[in-house]
Amino acid sequence: MNIPEIVSQLTQEEKASLCSGGDFWHTKAIERLGIPAMMMCDGPHGLRKQNLVSDNMGINDSIPAVCFPAGCATASSFDRALVRQMGEALGNECQAEDVGVILGPAVNIKRSPLCGRNFEYYSEDPYVASQMASSFIQGVQSQNVGTSIKHFYANNQEHRRMSSSSELDERTAREIYLSAFETAIREAKPWTVMCSYNRINGVYAAENRWALTDVLRGEWGFDGFVVSDWGAVNDRVPDLEAGMDLEMPASGGFRDEEIITAVRVGRMPEAVLDQAVTRILTIVDRYLCGRNPKAVFDREKDHALAREIAGQCMVLLKNEDQVLPLKRTQKAAFIGAFAEKPRYQGGGSSHINSFKVESALEMAKGCCVTYAKGFAAESELVDEALLAEAVEAAAEADVAVVFAGLPDSFESEGFDRKHMELPLCQNVLISAVAKANPNTVVVLHNGAPVEMPWISEVKGILETYLCGQAVGGAVIDVLYGEVNPSGHLAETFPRALRETPSYISFQGEGDRVEYREGVFVGYRYYATKKIPVLFPFGHGLSYTTFAFSNLRTNQVVYHRGDRVEVSVDVTNTGDRYGKEVVQLYIMPQIETDAILRPVLELRGFEKIGLKSGETKTVHFTLDRRAFSSYNIQRQKWMAERGDYIIACGDSSENLPMQQTVHIEGDLPIPKCITMDTTFGDVLRIPGAANLVTPFAAVFGATNESADENAMGESTAEMMEAMMQYMPIRGLISFGGGTVTTRQCEELIQKLNVLAEAAEQKYES
Structure with missing residues (x-):
């Protein structure tokens, strides 16, 4: 497709029409010039291609597809290769279904555990979010299918999401909320970026020129098109001028007329319109050139992959007295409605029409298992008959496994959670079962952290998150030791909602939401304030054990341009193969009031597999940015001169290996001396x-x-x-x-x- 030639032949009406959808999911076609329509479909953990009347909330049917683990789960794998493999599978599915762009990944930061869409998002940490997103994008786009990283940016709640204004300073934006997008966009180069509904400091994301043009394109080099979230357009002409190219869904021609009028009366240069059209056609042409008509959507193959991925995502939170793994000869009581009908995905635009779903009860064939329902999935009230049946089953078993979690009505796109509690009937059930059987394990199905008033009463807790349609088989694999759990939390599990950093300001006042916690999000807050948590960021147990040793760096003092090379040895000290997530944090030791910084920040991670007794060396390379914070006054990243501890371990609270290095960085020199300078x-x-x-x-x-x-x-x-x-x-x-x-x-x-x-x- 000769795009400059085509643009020169388009009428103003045709140009304007290309800047909005042809229908709910397709770009517009212009047959006389050979421009085809390109389909975009929801993701990111499955292909939601609707085959009837289109909508974006999952109300109408979509094709039977494969539901992979959601973002909350895949981030817990801390496995870049695994997430890329999932992306490759989804890219192939898109090719088989003639889909040009899948709408994902979703990388918004988990500012509060209450955000209703947290199940789609990766992490409270921007480094983890961006690394997972990069791997996903690379996987999908290796199949010549585009991605749409979303929702750009500061979209961290569902409450009033189409009108609220996220109020935050530039440092907070740069270090946390933009940073989640930055590396993925710079390195993985998604075909498109989806702008969010909300306003940012009073300006709608769709008409935020600073974000869409100055930062996204000017600083990061993004060369694709920006598409609105479905219905996020507020004022079409300012949107176009700001850099928001494609409005979705179709506007019925109404907003096309606004664009044409603006050009004709001289309000907007036609060059702005030409630029947007060129960006859109470039991606449409890329889709055309990359079509693979031989691609086959092998649902059974992808289901098996979904099971493999799910097993690598699950996080073993507690394993007292090595209650897990279970033995197939043990008499186990499976208790709870989710054992029979698992909750494996969230609600809203990412809801997949799974071609099949496996439950743990179904997949436990060959094991000595009895079942008691325990509670009704969508009820909060205690059913005394179900409770009594469950307690009796637990008392007669060697081990009781309670399948608990959040009902569909508790977390979904479109609304936020009101609290962090499980339904009352489940909390009562868990305590009652634990009293009847001291060997009680809880398997959680949820998209975000929950409070655990019963934590001291149970011996084991397995966090499965929302692990996709193959969750049943994956749970059995992990419970019975066929798979050694290796997931680690990509978010903190606080003890109570009132202890979260955004507790007071989350959701805001009316349409104004102040990000008062600044950069102190998630573990950055808990570690700095020394607030005890239920489970720390990065936590995850295994059926084997690991030891860290011999942390070293290539030098001790680093000058401008030097890279810090870090190595650490990890040994499997247990008796079986397992995978460990090696985490590297930096801890500034600079005692000045020039800038307030968290006491530690994640700057690297690697997941490695080790046989019993095996030792491997893990290497990290840190550039200057790893030691930097964003200086608002100077409008740039600066690494403050001083000492930094480099710490390695398996969670934000367990960092046994530490070494101090000195960075000959920036002096916190005032930019402009005035009468008020101290x-x-x-x-x-x-x-x-x-x-x-x-x-x-x-x-x-x-x-x-x-x-x-x-x-x-x-x-x-x-x-x-x-x-x-x-x-x-x-x-x-x-x-x-x-x-x-x-x-x-x-x-x-x-x-x-x-x-x-x-x-x-x-x-x-």
Whole structure:
């Protein structure tokens, strides 16, 4: 397709029409120029291709397909290769069904456990989210099918999602909410980006030029088209000017007329329209050139893959007295409605019409298992008859396995959860069963953390999340030891909702949501405030054990441009094969008030498999960005000069291997010295002390006496502290007439020259 030639032949009406959908799922076709329609379908954990009247909430039927584990589960695998393999399978399915773009991955940060769509999202940590997204995108697009990374950006709740404004500063945006997208877009290069419904600091995402053009395209080099979330368009012309190219679904021509009018009256240059059309046609052409008519949607093959993936995602949270794995000769009581009919996916636009679903009860053939329903899946009330039956079954068994979790009505696209509790009937059931049988294991089916008032009463907890249609077989594989669990939490499980960082400000006031916790999201908050949690970020047990040793770096002091090479040895000290997730965190040791930073942040992870007794060396490479935070004043990433601990382990709370390195990074030099700049900040400028010393006498800072003053402090210490936090204008107030405004202005001028020289020297 000769796109420049085609654009030159399009009428204004045709150009405008290409900027909105032809129907609910297709781009528009223009037959006279050979432009076909391209289909986009919901994802990201299965292909939701609707075959009847289209809608985006899963109300109408879609083709029978394969439901893979949701994002909450796949992120817990911490396995890039596994997520890529899943993407490859989905890409092939799209080829078989003539789908050009699958709408995923979803990488929004889990700001609160209450977000109704958290089951689709990967993590509370942007590094994990972006790494998982990169692998997924690479997998899908290896099949010449596009992805649409979503929802760009700061879309972290369902409550008022089409009108709320996410209020956050640029540092928070850069380090947390944009960062989840950045690496995936820079490195994996998705074909499209889907902008979100919400406003960001008052501006709708669809018309946010700073985000869509300055950052996404200007800084990150994105070269595909931006598509609206379905129905996210507020004002079509400003959207187009901001960089939002394709409106979905079809607008019936109404908004096409708005575009045409804007061009004809000179409100918008036609070049803006041409640019959007070019981006859209480029992706349509890529879809055309990559078509594979021989692709086959092998549902049974992909179901088997879904089972394999699910087994690698599940997280063994607790295993007291090695209650797991079970033996097939043990008499096990499977209790709970989800044993017979598992909850394996969330509701809304990602809901898959699974061609088959396997339950744990069905897949436990050959095991000594009895079953008691225990509770009704969609009820919160205790059914005394079901409870009594369950307790009796538990009492007669060697081990009781309670299949619990959240009903469909508790978490879905479109609304947020109101609390973190399981239904009352399930909490009562678990406690009653645990009382009847000391060997009780809980298997959880949920898309987000839940409170566990019974945690001390049970011996085992297996978190399956929403693990797709093959969850039943995968659960049996893990429970009976055919698969050694290796998942680790990609989010923190707090003890209670009130202890979460966004507890007070989540959902906001009316249409305004303040991100008051800033960068202190998830484990960054709990670790910094030393708040105990139920299970920490990164936690996950195994049926074997691992030991970390011999952490080393290639050097101790690092200068600009140096990369920190880190190695650590990991040994399987148990008696069976297993996989470990090796996690690397950096811990700043810089004692200044220049910037508030979390006490630790994840900067690397690798998943490795080890035979019993085997040792492997895991390598990490950290660039300057790994030690940086975003400086709002200077509008760039800066690594503050000082010491950093590099720590390795298997969770954010278990980091046995640590080593300190020194980064010859940036000095926190003020960008512009003014009358309000404090002397403490001024003295960070190399050479500034020589300019400031003549004024030190104003504060008595040169007094060498250690006499005690009335406050019981030495005069020298008091004066030093006063000078550190005193603004330059204080020289006038406390100088007793010895320092003039002009002298202060001259000092400021000289200091700014010094600061600029230091900055230029550093940059060179």
